[in-house]
Amino acid sequence: MLYVEAAEKIYPNGTCALAGLNLEVEEGEIVAVVGGSGCGKSTFLRLAAGLDQPTHGRIRVDGETIVKPHPCVGLIFQEPRLLPWLTVAQNVGFGLAELPREKRERRVADVLRRVGLADYGGRWPRELSGGQAQRVAIARALAPHPKVLLLDEPFSALDAFTRASLHEHLLDLWNAFKPTLVLVTHDVEEAAVLADRVLVMQPNPGRIAASIDVDLARPRDRYGTEIEAMKRRILWALDQSLRRDSGEALAPAAAI
Amino acid sequence: MTAIERFDVAATARDGVGVSATRPSPRKLNRTAVRFLLGIALPIVLAVGWELAVRAGLAEGRLMPPPSRIFETLYALAVTGELWVHIGATLGRVGLGFALGVIGGTLIGALAGASKLAEEILDPSLQGLRAVPSIAWVPLFILWLGIFEESKIALIAVGCFFPIYLGVLGAIQSVDRKTVEVGRIFRLSTPQLVRRILLPAILPAYVVSLRQGLGLGWMFVVAAEFMGASEGLGYLLVDGQQLGKPDQIIAAILTFAILGKITDGLLASASAPFLTWQDAFAARH
Numbered sequence: 001m002l003y004v005e006a007a008e009k010i011y012p013n014g015t016c017a018l019a020g021l022n023l024e025v026e027e028g029e030i031v032a033v034v035g036g037s038g039c040g041k042s043t044f045l046r047l048a049a050g051l052d053q054p055t056h057g058r059i060r061v062d063g064e065t066i067v068k069p070h071p072c073v074g075l076i077f078q079e080p081r082l083l084p085w086l087t088v089a090q091n092v093g094f095g096l097a098e099l100p101r102e103k104r105e106r107r108v109a110d111v112l113r114r115v116g117l118a119d120y121g122g123r124w125p126r127e128l129s130g131g132q133a134q135r136v137a138i139a140r141a142l143a144p145h146p147k148v149l150l151l152d153e154p155f156s157a158l159d160a161f162t163r164a165s166l167h168e169h170l171l172d173l174w175n176a177f178k179p180t181l182v183l184v185t186h187d188v189e190e191a192a193v194l195a196d197r198v199l200v201m202q203p204n205p206g207r208i209a210a211s212i213d214v215d216l217a218r219p220r221d222r223y224g225t226e227i228e229a230m231k232r233r234i235l236w237a238l239d240q241s242l243r244r245d246s247g248e249a250l251a252p253a254a255a256i
Numbered sequence: 257m258t259a260i261e262r263f264d265v266a267a268t269a270r271d272g273v274g275v276s277a278t279r280p281s282p283r284k285l286n287r288t289a290v291r292f293l294l295g296i297a298l299p300i301v302l303a304v305g306w307e308l309a310v311r312a313g314l315a316e317g318r319l320m321p322p323p324s325r326i327f328e329t330l331y332a333l334a335v336t337g338e339l340w341v342h343i344g345a346t347l348g349r350v351g352l353g354f355a356l357g358v359i360g361g362t363l364i365g366a367l368a369g370a371s372k373l374a375e376e377i378l379d380p381s382l383q384g385l386r387a388v389p390s391i392a393w394v395p396l397f398i399l400w401l402g403i404f405e406e407s408k409i410a411l412i413a414v415g416c417f418f419p420i421y422l423g424v425l426g427a428i429q430s431v432d433r434k435t436v437e438v439g440r441i442f443r444l445s446t447p448q449l450v451r452r453i454l455l456p457a458i459l460p461a462y463v464v465s466l467r468q469g470l471g472l473g474w475m476f477v478v479a480a481e482f483m484g485a486s487e488g489l490g491y492l493l494v495d496g497q498q499l500g501k502p503d504q505i506i507a508a509i510l511t512f513a514i515l516g517k518i519t520d521g522l523l524a525s526a527s528a529p530f531l532t533w534q535d536a537f538a539a540r541h
Contacts, residue, residue, distance in 0.1 A: 051440060069443050081438050085456040085533045094452075095442040124533050 001027040001180045002048065002148050006057035009043050009206075017043040019205035020057065027147075030174065030181040032195035034188065034234060036242055040206020041184045045150050048182065049075040061148055074146035074179075076154045080133035082125040088112070088136050089121035095144045111139040114176060115169050131162035135169060142173055151183045155190065164222065167193055171218070188238070192230040193222045200234065202241035209241035321503040329503040330510070333492075343511065345488040346477055349405070350519075353412025353480075354473040358466065361417045365424025375425070386418045391479055398483065408480035415476035416469035423465020427458035460534060463527040467520055474516045489515075 004023040010016050018040040025031050033041045046052045048059050050069040059066045061073055069075075082091045089108050096104045112118050115135040125133060134154060141149060155163040167190065174181060185191055191198045195214050202209040212233060216226055303323040310317035317325070333339035364382075368375040393414060397407040431454060439453040481490020489508045496504035 049441065051437065069441050071443065075441050077434070077437075079434070081434055083435065083438065083453070083456070085459075085530075087533075094438075097448075126533070 001025055001029075001062060002182065003060040004044075004048070004057070005060070007044070007047060007054045007059055008056040009040070009047060009052065010055045016205035018047070018054070019207050021207065023199070023208070025148075025180055025182060027180055028178040029197065030183065030195045032191035032198045033182065033184045033201060034186070034191050034198060034238060035201030035206075035209075036203055036238070038203040038206070039201040039241075040203065041201050042152060043206065044201075045075070045152050045182065045184050048148070049073060049150055051075075071144065072147040074141035074144065074149045076137055076141045076149065076151045078153045078156060080125070080130075080137040082128075082133055082136055082140075084125050086125075087121065088117065088123045088125065088128070091125065091136055092121075092139045092143050094140055107143055108139075111143045112136075114142075114173055115139045131158055131166060134158065134166060138166075138170065138173065142177065142179070145177060146179055148180045148182070151181065151185075153184055153186060156186055163187075163190070167222075170194065188231045188234045189222060189227070191234060192227050193220055198234055200237040200241050210237040212237060319502055321506065325503050326506050326510070329501075330507040333504075333507065339511070342487055342489050342492055342508075343515065345485070346481065346490065347515065349408050349412060349480065349488065350470075350473045350477045353409045353476070354416050354470055356409065356413035357416025357469055357473065358420055360413065361420025361465075361469065362424055362462075365421040366428065368421075369425045369428025379425070382418075382421060386422075390415050390476060394479070394483055403484050408477070408483070408485070411480045412473050412476045415472040419468035419472060420465045423461055423468070424458070427461035427465075428454070430461075431457045456530075459527070459530055463523070463531065466527075467523055470519060470523060471516070474512065474519075478512070 002023070002025040004021050007018055007021045008016070009018040017038075021040070021044060023031075033044065035041050043052070047054050048061075048066065050066045050073065053067065061070055064070065064072075066073070082088075083094065086094065089105075089112065092111055093104050093108045096107060099107065108121065109118070112121055115138055117132060117135055117139070120128070120132070120136075125136070128136065134157075138154070155166050158166065170181075171194065181194075183191070183194060192214060198212040198214060199208050200210040200212065201207065212230075214230055216230070220227060306315070306317075306320070307322045307324060309315045310322040330339070333342075364378060368378050390411065393411060394407075397410050401407040401410055435453060435457060436449065439449045444452060477488070478490045478493070481488040482494060485491045489511055492508040493505055496502065496508065
């Protein structure tokens with residue numbers, strides 16, 4: 001579904017944010033990308049979203065090379081980025097302008113119901129809590145039924161309880177539409193609970209240091225021993241990646 | 257608990273649950289009425305106090321006539337139809353000058369906001385011109401455009417231009433890159449980006465700059481009418497001074513205040529339907 005072929009990104013200031021990244025994500029797979037700051041995970045997401053162009057290599061979705069934002073690819077930002085002058089329903093329908101009105105309204109109502117905000121369509125974004133606003137942002141990204149959904153640390157600004165409930169919402173939506181998910185995160189638990197595969201990236205230059213398969217059945221118990229073991233494994237890989245990089249042990253806690 | 261406090265509590269409770277009230281409820285109307293009464297209490301007390309002081313012989317009231325004499329003058333001017341001629345002349349000048357200022361300020365502000373090169377070429381000169389006190393243009397405008405309407409309207413247009421230019425430029429420059437990215441992700445074309453993201457994003461600041469521009473327009477119409485006019489509210493002021501009629505001066509000032517308030521209110525309420533989404537902080541407190 002998502003093919004990354006030797007993608008390299010060198011910024012105008014000479015920083016090599018991404019050095020020859022190769023990656024293949026299957027249809028419906030959930031991949032989490034973790035890593036310290038500057039490891040190129042956000043750069044990778046911006047390339048896959050078509051917001052930036054790779055310096056070398058290419059990224060293909062469904063056989064098509066991504067050169068600009070693609071209708072099959074959705075992106076959820078770290079902040080909700082709702083448009084304050086539109087109601088919740090209008091925000092969710094923002095990417096559906098070409099659909100006929102009736103179809104659009106049905107689609108919006110459906111997605112809003114799935115994120116548990118069925119009665120919130122007429123509200124203004126300013127009337128929402130942080131978690132509600134991020135749910136609206138998820139609904140907005142999912143409303144056009146993208147085949148690939150990219151998430152850039154979407155839950156990092158939320159408290160632990162809200163985050164856990166949003167994980168459930170995201171998995172429900174994934175069950176309903178089965179999009180391919182690529183989730184960039186700082187949160188090792190989030191990666192262990194959600195992903196089929198965790199990619200650990202390391203900086204200078206940005207590359208994949210380790211790939212860990214999470215072969216755990218869903219639903220997963222976030223407090224169970226299996227998740228604990230998986231978290232330790234990811235943390236250990238993170239620790240290794242940072243050690244190798246700089247020769248000194250940076251605290252892996254900095255990446256959580 | 258006073259009536260006003262009760263209104264406050266009711267308003268806070270309603271807003272607290274986040275009901276978006278697009279239709280004014282009866283309570284909201286009551287609250288508006290209370291606010292109106294509170295707002296006019298002070299001028300009424302002062303006016304009645306002065307009236308009583310003059311009638312009781314405590315003050316003379318020759319240079320500062322009591323309200324009754326001012327309203328008499330105003331009424332007399334209205335009955336003879338003279339007042340409406342003056343109001344019409346002034347309104348026409350403000351309207352035309354404001355329109356020109358809006359067109360110029362919006363176009364050049366949008367140009368400078370859209371293109372870095374245009375901004376670098378235009379903005380320093382405009383900032384320099386802005387530093388010139390606008391009244392300083394008067395002699396030049398009279399030489400260029402004559403003593404009649406053209407020079408007056410040019411002066412008002414210049415006064416309206418700068419706040420609108422600055423407002424549009426600043427609003428465009430402060431549009432959040434992150435919001436624009438949302439438009440890019442949903443593959444908006446440039447015209448769609450302008451219509452669906454940029455225009456709504458700059459509208460609040462634009463309305464503020466229009467209101468500032470209109471306020472300056474009212475200021476400059478007085479200056480323009482001081483430079484020689486045979487009609488207009490500014491003429492009434494000069495005439496009142498020369499003939500020693502303070503009641504006429506104050507009547508003209510009152511008319512200015514009322515007209516300024518009405519036109520500003522019209523502008524604000526015309527834009528209100530597009531701005532319901534904003535945090536109505538001021539309205540709640």
